[in-house]
Amino acid sequence: MSIAETLTALLGKTHGTRGAKGRKANDHKRAAFDEKEIAAFAQRLKTVMNTDQLTLVGSVQMIGLGRLRSHFGGRWDTVSDKVHALVRSVIEKRTLGHDVHARLGEDTYVVVFSRMQPEAARMKGALMAEEIARKIFGDSPPADLIQVGVASLSPDDEPEEVPRPAVPAQAALRIAAGSQESVIDVPVPPAAPASVAGGAPALRPNGTNDASGAGTFNSADPNWSRSGTSDSKAAASWCRAGKDESDPANEWQRVGREEPEFMHEWRRIGRDEPEFEHQWRPIANGELGIPQDLRFVYQPAWLVNRQVIAAHTFLPARVAEDGIVVAGGAAMPYRLPTAENYSLDLLGLMKVMRNLEQMAKTRAQACVIFPLHLQTLDLPRQRKMFTDYATSIPDDMRAKLLFEIMGISDTTPMSTTANAVSTLKPLCRNVLVRVRLETRSMSDFLTLGVHAVGIDLGNLGWPEKDLFPMLNEFNLRAQKSRLCTFVHGISTRSLLSGSVAAGFRYLDGCAIATPVDFPMPNRRWTPMDVYSTLVGDSASL
Amino acid sequence: MARILVVDDEPDVLSLFVEALAEAGHAVETAENGREAVAKAEAFAPEVIVLDVFMPEKDGLEALIEIRKIGKPCRIVAVSGGGISRNFDFLDVSPVLGADVVVRKPVLPDQLVAHVHACLASAPGK
Numbered sequence: 272m273s274i275a276e277t278l279t280a281l282l283g284k285t286h287g288t289r290g291a292k293g294r295k296a297n298d299h300k301r302a303a304f305d306e307k308e309i310a311a312f313a314q315r316l317k318t319v320m321n322t323d324q325l326t327l328v329g330s331v332q333m334i335g336l337g338r339l340r341s342h343f344g345g346r347w348d349t350v351s352d353k354v355h356a357l358v359r360s361v362i363e364k365r366t367l368g369h370d371v372h373a374r375l376g377e378d379t380y381v382v383v384f385s386r387m388q389p390e391a392a393r394m395k396g397a398l399m400a401e402e403i404a405r406k407i408f409g410d411s412p413p414a415d416l417i418q419v420g421v422a423s424l425s426p427d428d429e430p431e432e433v434p435r436p437a438v439p440a441q442a443a444l445r446i447a448a449g450s451q452e453s454v455i456d457v458p459v460p461p462a463a464p465a466s467v468a469g470g471a472p473a474l475r476p477n478g479t480n481d482a483s484g485a486g487t488f489n490s491a492d493p494n495w496s497r498s499g500t501s502d503s504k505a506a507a508s509w510c511r512a513g514k515d516e517s518d519p520a521n522e523w524q525r526v527g528r529e530e531p532e533f534m535h536e537w538r539r540i541g542r543d544e545p546e547f548e549h550q551w552r553p554i555a556n557g558e559l560g561i562p563q564d565l566r567f568v569y570q571p572a573w574l575v576n577r578q579v580i581a582a583h584t585f586l587p588a589r590v591a592e593d594g595i596v597v598a599g600g601a602a603m604p605y606r607l608p609t610a611e612n613y614s615l616d617l618l619g620l621m622k623v624m625r626n627l628e629q630m631a632k633t634r635a636q637a638c639v640i641f642p643l644h645l646q647t648l649d650l651p652r653q654r655k656m657f658t659d660y661a662t663s664i665p666d667d668m669r670a671k672l673l674f675e676i677m678g679i680s681d682t683t684p685m686s687t688t689a690n691a692v693s694t695l696k697p698l699c700r701n702v703l704v705r706v707r708l709e710t711r712s713m714s715d716f717l718t719l720g721v722h723a724v725g726i727d728l729g730n731l732g733w734p735e736k737d738l739f740p741m742l743n744e745f746n747l748r749a750q751k752s753r754l755c756t757f758v759h760g761i762s763t764r765s766l767l768s769g770s771v772a773a774g775f776r777y778l779d780g781c782a783i784a785t786p787v788d789f790p791m792p793n794r795r796w797t798p799m800d801v802y803s804t805l806v807g808d809s810a811s812l
Numbered sequence: 813m814a815r816i817l818v819v820d821d822e823p824d825v826l827s828l829f830v831e832a833l834a835e836a837g838h839a840v841e842t843a844e845n846g847r848e849a850v851a852k853a854e855a856f857a858p859e860v861i862v863l864d865v866f867m868p869e870k871d872g873l874e875a876l877i878e879i880r881k882i883g884k885p886c887r888i889v890a891v892s893g894g895g896i897s898r899n900f901d902f903l904d905v906s907p908v909l910g911a912d913v914v915v916r917k918p919v920l921p922d923q924l925v926a927h928v929h930a931c932l933a934s935a936p937g938k
Binding site for chain 2: 384397735738743765769774805
């Protein structure tokens with residue numbers, strides 16, 4: 272909903288709640304309360320929001336004096352100047368420099384708190400109304416004479432170029448009867464079809480690849496999800512979570528003690544897929560510069576609204592020199608050339624399919640989110656090799672796969688992304704795209720049939736207090752485009768809970784949920800799991 | 813007069829709550845994240861803590877656990893608006909972790925004062 276539409280809806284409801292007397296008495300003035308005035312205010316507001324780089328999600332508040340006018344009746348003309356002066360003084364007292372306010376029509380004031388969440392704006396609106404009423408009537412003012420309505424507002428609330436489906440009924444403005452509150456619901460995306468299979472008998476994972484001895488590397492590949500290692504303290508915390516000594520079933524701990532068999536695994540894959548010898552042999556021989564101690568793990572992905580581990584994200588991992596396990600971007604310490612990325616993508620997919628086949632033999636259900644590089648799908652030869660293999664996967668196994676395209680930047684042509692998505696969609700259950708946290712335009716992803724858009728926090732290294740509002744913004748933009756959202760690289764409990772609050776649908780709880788060497792079947796995972804290691808045995812799942 | 817610690821990462825909400833509690837005659841201290849909350853819980857020894865759940869730099873539930881481990885008796889009011897997603901699952905587990913009262917936002921300042929006074933009238937939290 273655009274700013275103008277939001278204002279019009281709020282204003283219309285404010286007028287609509289006036290009594291019949293008020294309406295008749297003021298119909299002749301309704302012409303002054305017109306679309307041009309609303310549009311001008313909306314444009315002024317948009318200008319402020321676009322020029323103020325710090326303006327984030329805000330709230331718009333409307334103060335209506337219609338009932339007050341009706342209360343005074345014929346005396347209104349003698350008191351209105353004083354009332355309006357009083358209202359202006361209260362508004363100026365309660366607003367800051369980056370807030371915007373204006374009078375619309377005869378008896379309506381609009382205040383935009385540019386950096387305030389709606390709940391705080393509601394409280395402030397109630398206080399303003401109370402102060403106005405007390406200053407007019409004294410300590411016991413008549414109730415509900417000052418009408419207050421609040422709606423959330425985003426700088427991106429402008430009409431989209433891409434036609435959207437009709438706003439669902441629950442997005443209509445509602446005002447609680449007898450209260451001073453009103454709210455405009457943000458349109459809610461339709462319930463996503465279940466993207467993962469249902470529950471299955473518990474299966475203990477089998478360790479497969481193990482890392483060989485650690486090497487020394489310098490910088491991280493930003494394309495990969497970085498699981499909780501943006502700073503050493505977080506990494507240590509993650510490592511401790513993975514090495515919960517009280518949990519004998521901790522597979523990460525078990526696998527870490529075993530002899531590394533990583534290169535043997537590559538060779539085994541290569542033997543089973545002889546036509547891809549040119550992929551696996553250089554890796555096995557160490558010719559491509561891929562870290563020799565690289566291994567792959569599965570990071571549980573929590574489906575928030577169902578409180579279940581719904582899938583596992585396939586990630587590279589490695590044991591660093593100090594013994595701490597690093598996964599995602601930190602395990603890929605330098606950006607690989609296209610050929611190496613493609614090799615990892617292809618051979619990684621082979622490993623995933625082998626794991627899923629092993630699970631299928633025990634009738635266990637699991638889904639895997641497989642990130643792959645956009646480059647793999649952009650270059651003709653690599654795309655053909657990858658898709659030829661993916662096409663050879665049986666349909667029932669492909670139904671367990673979700674592909675996540677990474678490496679999409681703000682300068683990536685949408686045609687490139689569109690080609691990649693259209694290539695993958697027939698080959699998997701759903702397609703996800705990983706973008707930058709600052710990405711603003713998401714409507715094109717919806718038209719491409721993308722299921723979810725997401726981010727990786729692992730390599731950002733920003734303070735959490737700066738991240739929180741950006742997470743909110745990201746989800747609001749995605750909601751507006753009717754897309755689900757996911758987030759990788761969560762390294763702290765506060766980031767995890769903050770991501771839940773922001774509305775992310777899928778979370779990788781890197782600091783909370785231990786990665787495993789084998790995809791696991793769906794199981795319950797609740798908020799208590801986030802804190803259970805802090806409280807010990809007293810916490811129950 | 814009681815010592816009240818108010819913890820919330822939103823400055824506007826924080827100031828509204830502080831203003832209301834101060835007008836009610838209490839000594840009020842503030843914190844903007846869980847880490848500060850734990851430090852001030854130990855130093856200020858509040859009788860009631862108003863604790864937001866979703867905060868950066870250590871969230872309210874993690875702070876709640878640590879505050880209880882400190883061992884100083886106090887009542888804890890866990891507060892949350894559920895964020896944009898209106899998810900109250902984290903708020904709902906707070907009693908298990910040690911909260912005495914659970915309050916869903918939006919809550920008007922005078923309502924919060926009433927919750928605090930109810931806490932003060934009851935037995936200290938565990």
